[in-house]
Structure formats: C-alpha cells, structure tokens
Amino acid sequence: MNQVAIELRNISKRFGRIQANKDVNLSVYNGEILALLGENGSGKTTLMNMISGIYHPDEGQIFIGGNEVSINSPHDAFNFKIGMIHQHFKLVDLFTAAENIVLGLDEPGKFDLAQVSKRVNEISEKYGFDIDPNKKIYEMSVSEKQTVEIVKVLYRGADILILDEPTAVLTPQEAGKLFDVVRRMRNDGKAIIIITHKLHEVLALSDKVAVLRHGEYVGTVNTAETNEEELTEMMVGKKVALNIQRPEPENPEDRIVVEHINCHSRDGVKLLDDVSFVARSGEILGIAGIAGSGQRELLEAIAGLQKLDGGSIIYHDPKTGREENLRDKTPIQIRELGVRLSFVPEDRLGMGLVGDMDIVDNMMLRSYRSGRSMFVQRQEPEALAERIIEQLGVVTPGTDVAVRKLSGGNVQKILIGREIASAPTVLMAAYPVRGLDVNSSYLIYDLLNEQKKNGVAVIFVGEDLDVLVELCDRIMVIGSGKITGVVDGRSTTKNEIGYLMTKTVGEEESTDAE
Amino acid sequence: MSVLSSIMAFIAAAIIQGTPLLFGATGEIITEKSGNLNLGIPGIMYIGGISGIIGGYLYEHFCAEPIPVLCVIISLLASLAGSTFIAFIYSFLTITLKANQNVVGLALTTLGVGLGNFYGGSLLKMFGESGSISLLVTGNAYKTKIPFLSDHLGIVGETFFSFGFLVYLSIFIALFAQWFLNRTRVGLNLRAVGENPATADAAGINVSKYKYLATCIGGAIAGLGGLYFVMDYTTGAWTNNGFGDRGWLAIAIVIFALWKPRSAIFSSYVFGGLYIACIFIPGLSGSTKELIKMLPYLVTIIVLVFTSSRKKKEHQPPAALGRSYFREER
Numbered sequence: 088m089n090q091v092a093i094e095l096r097n098i099s100k101r102f103g104r105i106q107a108n109k110d111v112n113l114s115v116y117n118g119e120i121l122a123l124l125g126e127n128g129s130g131k132t133t134l135m136n137m138i139s140g141i142y143h144p145d146e147g148q149i150f151i152g153g154n155e156v157s158i159n160s161p162h163d164a165f166n167f168k169i170g171m172i173h174q175h176f177k178l179v180d181l182f183t184a185a186e187n188i189v190l191g192l193d194e195p196g197k198f199d200l201a202q203v204s205k206r207v208n209e210i211s212e213k214y215g216f217d218i219d220p221n222k223k224i225y226e227m228s229v230s231e232k233q234t235v236e237i238v239k240v241l242y243r244g245a246d247i248l249i250l251d252e253p254t255a256v257l258t259p260q261e262a263g264k265l266f267d268v269v270r271r272m273r274n275d276g277k278a279i280i281i282i283t284h285k286l287h288e289v290l291a292l293s294d295k296v297a298v299l300r301h302g303e304y305v306g307t308v309n310t311a312e313t314n315e316e317e318l319t320e321m322m323v324g325k326k327v328a329l330n331i332q333r334p335e336p337e338n339p340e341d342r343i344v345v346e347h348i349n350c351h352s353r354d355g356v357k358l359l360d361d362v363s364f365v366a367r368s369g370e371i372l373g374i375a376g377i378a379g380s381g382q383r384e385l386l387e388a389i390a391g392l393q394k395l396d397g398g399s400i401i402y403h404d405p406k407t408g409r410e411e412n413l414r415d416k417t418p419i420q421i422r423e424l425g426v427r428l429s430f431v432p433e434d435r436l437g438m439g440l441v442g443d444m445d446i447v448d449n450m451m452l453r454s455y456r457s458g459r460s461m462f463v464q465r466q467e468p469e470a471l472a473e474r475i476i477e478q479l480g481v482v483t484p485g486t487d488v489a490v491r492k493l494s495g496g497n498v499q500k501i502l503i504g505r506e507i508a509s510a511p512t513v514l515m516a517a518y519p520v521r522g523l524d525v526n527s528s529y530l531i532y533d534l535l536n537e538q539k540k541n542g543v544a545v546i547f548v549g550e551d552l553d554v555l556v557e558l559c560d561r562i563m564v565i566g567s568g569k570i571t572g573v574v575d576g577r578s579t580t581k582n583e584i585g586y587l588m589t590k591t592v593g594e595e596e597s598t599d600a601e
Numbered sequence: 602m603s604v605l606s607s608i609m610a611f612i613a614a615a616i617i618q619g620t621p622l623l624f625g626a627t628g629e630i631i632t633e634k635s636g637n638l639n640l641g642i643p644g645i646m647y648i649g650g651i652s653g654i655i656g657g658y659l660y661e662h663f664c665a666e667p668i669p670v671l672c673v674i675i676s677l678l679a680s681l682a683g684s685t686f687i688a689f690i691y692s693f694l695t696i697t698l699k700a701n702q703n704v705v706g707l708a709l710t711t712l713g714v715g716l717g718n719f720y721g722g723s724l725l726k727m728f729g730e731s732g733s734i735s736l737l738v739t740g741n742a743y744k745t746k747i748p749f750l751s752d753h754l755g756i757v758g759e760t761f762f763s764f765g766f767l768v769y770l771s772i773f774i775a776l777f778a779q780w781f782l783n784r785t786r787v788g789l790n791l792r793a794v795g796e797n798p799a800t801a802d803a804a805g806i807n808v809s810k811y812k813y814l815a816t817c818i819g820g821a822i823a824g825l826g827g828l829y830f831v832m833d834y835t836t837g838a839w840t841n842n843g844f845g846d847r848g849w850l851a852i853a854i855v856i857f858a859l860w861k862p863r864s865a866i867f868s869s870y871v872f873g874g875l876y877i878a879c880i881f882i883p884g885l886s887g888s889t890k891e892l893i894k895m896l897p898y899l900v901t902i903i904v905l906v907f908t909s910s911r912k913k914k915e916h917q918p919p920a921a922l923g924r925s926y927f928r929e930e931r
Binding site: 139160161162164165171190191192223225 | 785789790804806
C-alpha cells in the first residue's frame, strides 16, 4: 500500500523566455491523494503535462515505482499507468462515450464496441459512476463528460490519476459526487494528484498538499496539519487578506431595467426564459449560475449582440433622464444613443481583443471612429495604452506587443482598462478573474469597486461563490435561462446560492427522465 | 425497347463518367477524415493519369511485343507512384511544415494540371516520335470486360458488367473505405485525428503519421480516377486538359455524400449522369446544352445550402478540417 507511485526530482521546463517549472520535487504514494496547489500560471498544468507525456522536461528525473523513466509521449504515459483528466476535456464530440474511451488503444483481439461498453459498465459499477457508454459526447453535460474522462483512464488501467481543476465546471453537488468517487479510487489503492486552487477542496479531500509558486516548488505539507492561512501564504508568498472590500452603494437608482426577455438558440432551445431584473447605479449586481445557463446571452442581449424574442431592455440615462429601449439595437446604434456601455466578455481574445494586434491597436478598436481625417490617430490610444500599463501594472515589454503573447492576467487588465477608460455608466464583466492569480484578481475587484463608487451600474458574472458573496451587493442566480432568485449579497450564504443554481437544472433532469 | 435501351445506355454512361469522380471522392474523403483539406486532388488526378501514360508508354515503346497484363501492372504502379508522390509533397508541406492547406492544395492542382499537359504534349517528342499519344495495347487491356457476365445477361450484362476492372475496383475501394472508417480501430483513430487532433494526440495516436498515411493513400486512390480516364475512357490516349474539371466535381461529391464513401458511390453516378445529361436529352439547342452542363455545380451549391442549414452534427465536415495541428501551442 505505502509504496511510492511516482516521484519527481528537480524537474525544470522553459517555454522560450518563460520559466514554467523550476526544480520541482514531488512524490505520491499509492492510496494517497496529493493536492497540487498554486496560483494560476504557477506551472501546475505544465508539470502534470510532463508526467502525462505531452511535454518533455528540460531537466530532472521522473521515477515510477522506484525506477527512473523517460516519458516521451502520451503513449508512454499509458504504459506507465498514468492517466490525466484534463481541465479542457480531450474528447471527440461526435463519438460515443465508448468510442472515446477506446480511442488510441491497441488492445489485442477484434474491435468490438459492445465488449467495450460492457467493461465500461463494470468500471462504473465498481466506483459508482453514472454513464451511458452509447451516448454521444455532444449530448452530454459537463459533469458527464468529466465522468467519461475518468472512466477512460481507469479503462486503460491507470494507477496514477491526475485531475486538472476537476471542479472548475461543476456545481457544488456534482463536485461532492466527484469527491466520493475520488475517495473510492484512493481506497482502491490508486495514487491521485488533484490540481486546484480552491483551498476548501484541498482541505476536504487531500492527504498531502504540494505547493508551487511561480513555477518553483515551495514545499509539501500534510493536510491534517495545515490550514487555509498557511496554504495561502505558501501559495502567494505573503499573506493576502481574504476579505474583498464592499463599499455601501451610494444613491442607487435604476439604470437598466430588463423585462420579460426571451431568446432561443438556432436549435430552438430556450436560452433565456422570461428574464426580468434591474441593474442599479453604484451597485455591483452579481450573476451566479452554472456555466452556460444563459449568462452569456443575457450580457450579449444588453450589449446589442443577441436577438431577442420579446420583452424590453430599458436604459435610464443618468444625465437627461431619458429612457431608451436597447432591445434589437446594434452596438453602434446603442452607442449613438449616448449609452455608455462597457462590456468585458468572457472570451477575451475572441470577442474582447484581437490577439494578433498590439496593445495600441486594441485600444483603437473602441476609438477608431473618432478620428478627424481618413488617417488613424495613434497618439491618443498610445497614451491610453501607456496609462493602462502603468496604472494597472501590466507586465509587457512595450505597447507594440501582440496581446496574444501576454499572460491571461495582463490580457484581462488591458481589456478592463480599455473598457473603463471610456467612463461607462454600465459595466458588464463576464468572469473577469477567470484564469487570474490572486493578486490580479484583487486588482480587478478594486477596479470594479472603484467604478461602483463612481456611480456605474456594474454587472459581474462570476463563478467563485466566495467572491460573489463577498463582492456583490445583490446576487441574481440564473439556471437554464431562468432567474431562480435574487438574493442580498450581505446576508446570503454559498449554500443558498448553490441551491438556487441547481434548482431548475434538477427539475429539467427529472422531466428528461420521463 | 428503344426507350429502355437508351435509358440503359444513359446509366452505363453515367457509371463510366462517375467512376473517375468516385475514385477522386473516395480519396478525398479518406484525406479529409484526417483533417487535411486536399484541394490538390484535381491536380493529383491529372498526375495519376499522366504517370500511368508514361509508365505504359515506356513499356509499349521499348518492348516489341507488350503483354497486356504487364501493361496494366506497370501503368497502374506508375500511376500510384506519381499521385502518391504529389500527395506526399502536400503532406510534407502541410503536416511537417504546417503550411496553409488551401494554398498548398491549389498550388499542387496548378502543378498537376501543368505537369500532365507538359508530358502529355512532349512525351512523344522526347522519344523522337510525332503525332499524339495512343497506347492501344494498354488501353484495350484496361477495357477488358468480365468474360461471361458481359455477354450472357442481355441488357443487364451490357449495362452493369461491360466495364473495365477499374470500375469495380472503385466501388470496392469505396465500400472498403466505409467499412474501414467505421468498423476498425484504425478507422476510429483516423476519424478522431480529423475531428480533434489534440484529443487524438493525448490518446496516444501519432497524429502526423495518420495524416501522412491518410493523405498519401487518399491521393493514390484519387490518382486512379485519372488513370481510369486516360486508359479506359479514352483508350490510352492523352488530350491536353481532356480530364477537365472532374477533380473539382470529385471534391463537390465529398460534400454531397456527407463524407461517407458509401454515399459517394451513388453520388458519383448522379454527378456523372448530370455531366453528360445534355448528350442524352434529344433536341437541345446549343445554349440549353450549356445550361444543362451547369447542373452538377448547381446541385453542389444547393446541397451546400441544405447541409449547412441542417445542423445535424453527423453531417458536418470533420471538425478540424483545414487546420494544421500544433502540439505545444499554448
């Protein structure tokens, strides 16, 4: 039982100028759960990719069962019984669960999917999974897809399992189910590495915690002998206050009143179902919900990017007191009405910024219409770019660097910096701290609070319930396109929000079963 | 009876016209299943034709008494080698060097047509002969009918069993490809490469190897379409640009058949029929004929409109079609 399953010694890896991992030492025993903890960009995923054969370490040794090995490809990793469950699922949408599970396998004997399904069902029974081997991936929920990933590595006989941020996309209930399965696998003698940056999960699940900071190995502690404060300190190097500021709203007044809007996908699925709410000035309205419950459509509807089937979106102009219906207007029409709307979309390098253009050009995406002649004016956007870099502490060699080459946090700072530079009256931000480290996240919270103090109506779509509860004045919960509740941020609890998030989903599942 | 016989003659002609298209379409489907959009197929089909001609010509020219079986084997091997080589160039440029697939494909089509016409026009002069290429021994060997079935089954035998062996080979290859893609382990892996190469890579599949093999084998199969055209259809004669735009039709059939080799069989004959419909409809004026000739292209456009509006996932092209795969992209 207590045998070392895998050990890393002095592993280092560089990508160009970026040192992703430096002198990392780790060991995991059979029948043990190791949590690999670190801020975003601390090199956790890179490290695990080296174990699973996707990258190759520049320096250092890997030992499996006491023998030094070289893992040059994912295929090698299978042979060493290593299985990785990626954060972004590596599944072929068009294939069934069973087809995905046998993909790339070179089993002896006839290729027989019925036989595969049988074995999948056996594994599911053993560990308590709920999975239909013949269901296609594109018909599955996120949680089902994750289950397929886990069964896939178990099917291949993996003894060392690596889970990369497994709960990032799950509801609290689904995460709980996942933890049960992980514990059952541990009790079965598997060595499990779980990558995460959620402290409460680390404490709830793991036996040992290894911490990485900026690619360097900080140390390993036993979970039973540590606490949140110590782990946070190991992670960020200095004590970060866990409290997010929440100033009291000043003279809130209605800024955007949304009434009874509906929206369908091309396939006729309801994306927004009779949604009504109010966003007030000087207030942060949080939107909570499982990913893909209609948050994106909701923000895009207000921004003029989503066609609606009914209802109204009334904007109350703070200066003139006029009321404008923004429904079915294009972003340019909305701007011409004098509505100062800023939108920080979820897809930063897809909708927010152009990755291959430099910082100045990205600034001009908002201001290119304001030129005086047929030639573009570069001085003003350049000055703005420099101001943002300085004020928000963007790490970049200069303003002429393609945005794509910057890290996630810096990209986000540039996007938010540009959006708030236009002095908005409404600021919508979708997952603005996703993929950001703790320090950058706090900077973003401060920026949002600053806008709030300036009387901006801030709409914040978030995924971390702790943050929502601490940052927002009111929290609106959306489930399957329906508003399932609006709660006061000061008095609500995570459990209450978690319950509201899953309420509609639960009902839908039971109707599906009928 | 004359109506029946002219219908049967039309069907036979459609099959003859459809056969090069079927080779091209099957080859392109196999290629596209690996995520490579090979627009060089029209050029590769020219190369397949001219390589076969060159092989056959050299044998007939230097051998006093050419043996028909050897004529077929030599020209067939020459054709496969020629088209595989061009497909290999495409693979090297797009898979190893990760060049843009559309640009490389179009360049190879230009190259293939040019090379075909160059050798077609100059082959005889190189050997001090004049006139135009005509490989009668090889051509007639390719046209050999199935002995018993072709002349003992009356009109059925004449319509369905009176073709050279390449016609049956094209159907066999299409059916085999259908089975291979959907019923074998390697076929599953190949489809995964075209759908989601990162996933295939993570699953331990050698993405580059699969792409190379699928593209080269697909190219070789497509080249047989050119070979059929010059050897069987025109009985061993080469005319510059004679193969025309059939290669593009083959690519259109891939879409029409929704990336299923089995459906490509029927689709190819439909397109083959449309291609020559103007000859079989009596009393057409010159301009109407030209309008009828548009039909295959018109049908392709209509099919494209329908398949892209009908959002069924299974009817879409391989998800990673046309994109190069970079492993360490972050």
